[in-house]
Structures are given as structure tokens and as C-alpha cells.
Amino acid sequence: MIHPFQVLKKEGTLNDVVRKAFIDAYGKRGMEAVDAVRENRVKKYQDYFVVVGNTDEYFVEGSFCSCNAMLYGKECWHTLAVQIAVELGIYDSYNLWYYKDGVDEDEPEYE
Numbered sequence: 344m345i346h347p348f349q350v351l352k353k354e355g356t357l358n359d360v361v362r363k364a365f366i367d368a369y370g371k372r373g374m375e376a377v378d379a380v381r382e383n384r385v386k387k388y389q390d391y392f393v394v395v396g397n398t399d400e401y402f403v404e405g406s407f408c409s410c411n412a413m414l415y416g417k418e419c420w421h422t423l424a425v426q427i428a429v430e431l432g433i434y435d436s437y438n439l440w441y442y443k444d445g446v447d448e449d450e451p452e453y454e
């Protein structure tokens with residue numbers, strides 16, 4: 344099997360050849376990841392990458408993702424989407440700190 348990231352490098356864009364390579368390698372996870380990058384759902388904040396998923400958004404740092412997959416010992420597609428976006432340089436950059444400016448807004452404060 345050709346590694347999908349090699350295919351990605353060769354093609355240089357998220358065309359259907361690349362999409363198929365990721366689906367062959369990762370199944371549904373590959374498909375979700377490619378489609379998310381295609382739809383510009385990967386965003387780079389100062390502190391984290393953020394991936395807008397189907398029901399929520401998650402922050403990713405390296406191989407860590409804030410979604411539930413980790414709890415079940417699974418790998419989610421969010422981290423894969425970030426890897427693809429970084430490889431191609433396709434992501435929206437925000438001059439914001441995700442953790443400080445966004446994610447905890449709704450958390451109750453304890454005194």
C-alpha cells in the first residue's frame with residue numbers, strides 16, 4: 344500500500360486520488376478527515392488547531408484531541424484532518440487563543 348501522505352505530497356492537492364488513498368488507508372476516518380479539510384473546517388489558533396466536527400468542535404494538539412474517541416482508546420479523524428491541513432497549509436489562521444478566548448466561556452466559575 345502506498346502511504347496516503349505520499350500520495351498527498353505527490354498530488355499536492357486534495358483531489359479524488361488523494362481522497363481515495365486516505366479512504367483505502369483509514370476507511371471512514373480518512374474520508375471524514377479529507378472532507379473536513381476540503382470544507383475548511385480546520386482552524387489554527389495561537390495555541391491549538393481546532394476542527395469543526397459534525398456536532399461539535401474539538402481542539403487538537405499533536406496526537407491529542409479533545410473529543411471522546413480517546414476515552415474509548417480509538418483514534419479520531421480530527422487529528423488526521425489536522426495532519427492533512429498542515430501538510431498542505433490549508434487552514435484558517437486566527438490571531439486568538441482558543442483556550443482563553445473561546446472554549447471555556449460557558450464553564451461555571453468556582454470561587
Ligand SMILES: [Zn+2]
Nearest residue numbers: 408410419421
Ligand atoms: Zn477527535
